[in-house]
Amino acid sequence: MTARGDRRVYVPATAAMVRTLAETGELKPASAVHTVTSWLRREAPGADDEDLEYTAFAYAAMASLPLLVGGVPRRVVISADVPGDRVAEHDEGTGADFDGDVKRKRVAAIHADDSGGAAAVAAALAAEEPDLDAVEANVLDWYAPSELQEVLAVLSEG
Numbered sequence: 465m466t467a468r469g470d471r472r473v474y475v476p477a478t479a480a481m482v483r484t485l486a487e488t489g490e491l492k493p494a495s496a497v498h499t500v501t502s503w504l505r506r507e508a509p510g511a512d513d514e515d516l517e518y519t520a521f522a523y524a525a526m527a528s529l530p531l532l533v534g535g536v537p538r539r540v541v542i543s544a545d546v547p548g549d550r551v552a553e554h555d556e557g558t559g560a561d562f563d564g565d566v567k568r569k570r571v572a573a574i575h576a577d578d579s580g581g582a583a584a585v586a587a588a589l590a591a592e593e594p595d596l597d598a599v600e601a602n603v604l605d606w607y608a609p610s611e612l613q614e615v616l617a618v619l620s621e622g
Contacts, residue, residue, distance in 0.1 A: 471548035472517065473497040474524035475566060479536040479619035482574065486612050489568040491542070494531055496559035498524035503556050520558040525575070525604060526596070527559075529588065536619055537586035538577040539604060544570045574615050575604035582621075 475481075475493050485491040500516040508516060521541060528539040550563045577585060581602030588594035607615045 469548050470545040470570075471499060471551050472572065473499045473544055473546055473551060473560065473562060473566075474521045475542040475544060475562075476524045476528035476531055477540040477542050478528070478531050479538065479540065479616075482540060482542075482576075482612070482615055482619060485542070485566075485568055485571070486616060490565040492565050493562055495527060496554065497551070497562045498527065498558040499551060499553070499560050501553045501558055501560065503553070504558055521575075522600070523558040526600065529585065529594075529599070532585065533589060536582075537589055538582045538619055539575075539585055539599075540577075540615075540619070541575040541604060542566065542571055543573040543575065545572055546570055568609070568612075571609045574607045574609065574612065576607065576615055576618055577602060578605050578618075579621070 475497050476495055481491050481494065498520045500520050504516055504519060508519070524541045525539050528541060544566045546562060546566060552561045554560060581604065584598045584602050588596065588599050
């Protein structure tokens with residue numbers, strides 16, 4: 465549950481970004497964050513909030529792929545509750561710009577591919593025509609913010 469005035473965002477991330485979060489207590493999004501936007505609500509009338517949130521999360525997971533080139537082949541999404549007035553929605557889609565750094569205390573959860581997901585991501589990154597359906601078929605594992613060291617251990621497995 466977000467605090468009044470806060471907004472849940474899904475930050476496409478990398479292993480290096482998770483390390484930075486652990487070391488400094490904050491991270492700077494490397495690309496657009498994703499959130500339930502006005503556009504998404506218009507495109508999915510009648511969808512409940514949970515479905516809308518999952519859609520924004522799924523877009524963030526796929527948006528993490530370009531960040532992984534040359535790095536650890538595991539998608540990472542950091543869910544955080546940030547000040548809503550610092551989130552500027554894009555005209556279409558679930559993307560938004562976030563003005564600032566995500567503080568560790570605002571992280572609601574960390575999501576990362578397991579080894580099966582990592583294999584699908586590695587294959588997609590190596591392919592001339594990636595099989596994105598194979599990547600999307602893998603559900604990211606959920607970790608509480610208190611499990612940050614466990615996430616780092618999983619991500620260090622490559």
